[in-house]
Amino acid sequence: MLITLLAAGSRGDTQPYIALGVELQKSGYTVRIAASEAFEDLIKSCGLEFYPLLGNVSKIADNDKLRQAMSADNPLKVIMSFNTMKNYAYSLQQGFYDACQGSDAIVYHPGAVIGYFIAQTLDISSILATPFPMIPTKTYPALIFYNSVRLGKTFNLLTHILFQKIRWLISKAPIKQFWKDKFGSIPRNFIDPFSQLQSENNLTLVACSNYVFPKPQNWSKEVHNTGYWFLDEDDYWSPPDKLSEFLLAGTPPVYVGFGSLGNPAKATQTTELIIDALQLSGQRGILATGWGGMTKLNKTSQDIFIIESVPHAWLFPKMSVVVHHGGAGTTAAALRACVPSILIPHANDQFAWGKKVYELGVGAKPIPRKKLTVEKLSAAISYALKKEVKVAAKTLGAKIQRENGVKVAAKLIIDFLKQK
Structure with missing residues (x-):
């Protein structure tokens, strides 16, 4: 049986699907992953089939309009970014469609x-696998509203419904246009799939820890909060000698990286700010430049190590504190690592993860990127290094490690498909 996984977005969005693919493959399934060409080497190194989507997702950092759309930092800006994102989304639909041919x-x-x-057209099963909670509940607000004012349970429910509508509006027009171009009509039963998630014929997987966002009681039995999906990359990656030497040369450093976020035009300024904050707090640091949010400087002190990227599963447990942008995947990796976090949210759901980390007592209060200063980051590092924060981070990380969400998710998929 061939199972095709359709991934969308940056590494933090894609890597959990690779982990799921590896687990399904262990059970004898053939797994194909459709993703940006930026992840071809990683996917193939895991022994999975790879189907390239149009364009390299990392190039978004070079497109001002797309980067601004992805950097929407409040619900209104998310809605206003529709047109820009719809144009980009249309270019992906053909790849998604082609990748699924021959799938079971x-x-x-x-x-x-x-x-x-x-899946409807091919008469096969489909399963939504979301890296963040998006099923309506009164228990807490939708993530893009999580950092806003709290107005009670009914308001919480409405925010989830609105969030689902936003997700559907972003997707609806590109799908409709692609289908018309290819088949001359719209898909049959062209309704909002997100509104069908709790029906008996569907399986929905939420790749989130129950120790972070516990499964609400109102979710149906068809929706499962499995725990995070982690890809242990130790088997696929070896550190450069200079990085290993730096780690052994002193106390555990502070990691700072903003992944796919950050403004390349301000990379030098951001890098200097981070280094100044580390020096003010008396800490060594490892800086990951990612897609250009930071950059290598001509000269830095021996207490600073700058690298493009490092697998989080390998590096984070070796850190004293993890400072990052707050993407769902990076947040999960930091929590699992048993070390405190400091989130510097740039956009979208990152503000929610920042607030949740602080609420859980496993990190400092988040600092929005627009408000980041040397003094604020230095103070946050000092806060994160408090004994009670470190103990809380270690306790939560141990619980998350025991969940083994990717095994749970794979078994749910296998059992679901056997019933079909």
Whole structure:
């Protein structure tokens, strides 16, 4: 049986699907992952089939309009970014469609909801696998509203419904246009798939820890909060000698990296700010430049090590504190590592993860990127290094490690498909 996983977005969005693919493969399934060409080497190194989507997602950092759309830092800006994101989304639909041909089942990211309609056309099963909670509940607000004012349970429920509508509006027009271009009509039963998630015929997987966002009681038995999906990359990656030497040369450093976020035009300024904050707090640091949010400087002190990227699963447990942008995948990796976090949210759901980390007592109060200063970051590092924060981070990390969400998710998929 061939299961195709449709991934969408940056490494933090894609890597959990690779982990799921590896686990399904262990059970004898053939797994194909459709993702940006930026992840071809990683996917193939894990022994999975790779289907390249149009363009390299890392190039978004070079496109001002797309970067600004992805950097929406409040619900209104998310809605206003529709037109820009719809144009980019249209270019992906053909790749998603082609990747699914010959499949026996489709597992899709919320950003690849066309998978639901492709499965209908091929008369096969589809499964939504979301890296963040998006099923309506009164227990807490939708993530893009999580950092806003709290107005009670009914308001919480409404924010989830609105968030689902936003996700569907972003996807609806590109799917409709692609389908018309290819088939001359719209998909049959062209309704909002997100509104069908709790029906008996569907399986929905939420790749989130129950120790972070516990499963609300109102979710149906078809929706599962499995725990995070981690890809242990130790088997696929070896550190450069200079990095190993730096780690052995002193106390555990502070990691700072903003992944796919950050403004390349301000990379030098941001890098200097981070280094000044580390020096003010008396800490060594490892800086990951990512897609250009920071950059290598001509000269730095021996207490600073700058590298493009390092697998989080390998590096984070060796850190004293992890400072990052707050993407869902990076947040999960930091929590699992048993070390405190400091989130510097740039956009979208990152503000929610920042607030949740602080609420859980495993990190400092988040600092929005627009408000980041040397003094604020230095103070946050000192706060994160408090004994009670370190103990809380270690306790939560141990619980998350025991969940083994990717095994749970794979078994749920296998059992679901056997019933079909």
